[in-house]
Amino acid sequence: MKPKQQLITVSAAIFSLLCLIRPAMADRVQAAVAANFTATAKEIAAGFEQATGHEVVLSFGSTGKLYTQIINGAPFDVFLAADAARPQKLVDSGEAVADSLFTYAVGQLVLWSNDENLIDAEGRVLKEKKLERLAIANPKTAPYGAAAVEALTAMGLWGEYETTAVRGDNIAQTYQMAYSGAVPAALVAHAQIALDDRGSGWMLPRELYSPIRQQAVLLTKSAHKEAAGAWIEYLQSEPVRAIIERYGYGLE
Template sequence: MNPIRYFALTLALLSASVVAHADEIQIAVAANFTAPMKEIAAAFTKETGHQIKAAYGATGKFYAQIQNGAPFEILLAADDTTPAKLIKEGNAVADSQFTYAIGKLVLWSAKAGFVDAQGKVLTTGDFQKVAIANPKAAPYGAAALAVLKQQGLLDAVQPKFVTGENIAQTFQFVETGNAELGFIALAQVQKDSKLTHGSMWLIPAQLYPPILQDAVILNAGKDKPAVAALMTYLKGETAQAIIHSFGYDLK
């Protein structure tokens, strides 16, 4: 056989083999991790051929859905307690949990110069609405409450709350001007170590409990090679570089 034709045939067979073994993975992803996950998914699919079907939302809501039989195969939570509960309750694979990112909380406004670098705007009361994610479902909302309590500002600020179902909706409240400022994830307004727009206070980590964001394999993804491949990929250099570029710390 002509060497060129032989090479072409071999390449075609290899390509067919990759397609034949490509799979689809259904994952539930904390809303704050939307942008980095989209980049990671694109890189992962390009490298492996596996397709990722992702849903983005509040960790607490995903927990309820998983308990009710939602067919997710991986959960990328906004905390470390939800994956641990799912393992304890028999809904996730023991020993599959790990921290994929450590979140950072910011007070942000879409207006340049509105939020000062020390967050003193909270004490002036010079705003009508402040957005916060539902603290019962979203860990970033719980972290925001912890900050306000620690600063002794909860009673003064709470009447001005606009509560988002998740951190994505909370960001939208501020982005659209329905709230002058809000507590969101740094990753929503940072790329490549730069603030994309607006103004913010990067809240000191000591003011709220660490936001350890953990991943876990759910029962539906047990023993599925594509699922294992994605979990390994999240720990690799490509994914870690993307995660860090959005402002997350790495464990």
Template sequence: MSHKLSRLFAALGAGLLACAAQAEDVQVAVAANFAAPMEAIAAEFAKDTGHKAVLSSGATGKFYAQIQNGAPFEVFLSADDSTPAKLDSEGATVEGSRFTYAVGTLVLWSARDGYVDGKGDVLRKGDFQHLAVANPKTAPYGAAAMATLDKLGLTQKLQGRLVQGENIAQTQQFVATGNAELGFVALSQVYKDSKITSGSAWIVPAQYHEPIRQDAVILAKGKDNPAAKALVEYLKGDKAKAVIKSYGYALD
């Protein structure tokens, strides 16, 4: 082998090692409603940056408790804006890293075609045994669901029919499997490319509950991880925003 080729291969090898050294994993806590779009974004993030986002999805309130107890998460994608703000005030985040990555939409959904009407009147008719909602104490979409029932004056009437999911993912499963005829879920769970993917739905008017502003933040454990900063910046880019919008979210 010539000296020129040797030097070329050596340079290529050094370049690959440098890339490998710079590529990092980042541990990400993701609100359950954002699990599907985040998986799509993470795949593109890996292709475009070499970094790998390791995702864990669940209820925002539970993640808060886990972060307080030292969980190894480095980036947190919340289902609200108040939990990241609280972590900010407690000194558990990288100052100045918090921003709104999506604004969520609540939907009343049934796996049955034609079951939920376009105005949500099915709730007043009461022709069902079970209505699924996420735990309002730990899941912002659950809190929005209960606010909607309050707005409609139906909380007391339907209290005995509520089936509570630990998070919005479990709530959607209750409805998808028929354990509940209908339920309040995130639009992103049943919507893709400008249409409801299955069943029937009523998109809850935004004025029925507080805005579901979803904030992301770099946590203190991610302070020195370049992949954490890279992921947050990637979420602000056009490619990630296109994915976010395709799942029915609004952008701030």
């Protein structure tokens, strides 16, 4: 055999071996996931990979940012948003599959500080305007930020905090700002602190803001529809719903 033929034969052999290692059906799902769902999604992804053999690659960001990426051709298969508005817009423009739309979690807003003694059971420090600084997520791109503005407005506090509230790029950065102690407190997602005993927090009454219905949807341009469909289905299974609830989300 000439060296070139030899190379081709060897490559072909290696390639067929590689094909044998993984089951032929296994595929890879690219999921765009709202930042508040980060920890939960990672736990679910591990179980999904074990259960189905498919791999899921998670990209986190604010819902608005991910939405912008999707309509500009980002190669995602599914979108787990932190609101219902943006998935609906994708359905309306034909970029998402209408009958795949469902609410995977209902989020809750929490005032949180890494200082154990700062926040009491009624969130008095916020209402009495004693916070030097407060971090919220950017209301333009992050649904939890929009909910924070809505809640502060309902409490008649937005005028006070509008000019001083620090805006995180997404809810993960917003949490980080308070976690690092750079700001005394932040309005974050309950899921971010639900499994952590540190600091102090106050769950905002639900009537202060519209329900944060987090919807997931399959994207039309997905090149891995089967695996993506399996992921959507897996999200609705009982064990996964239990995980989502454990992280402090409500379910519909």
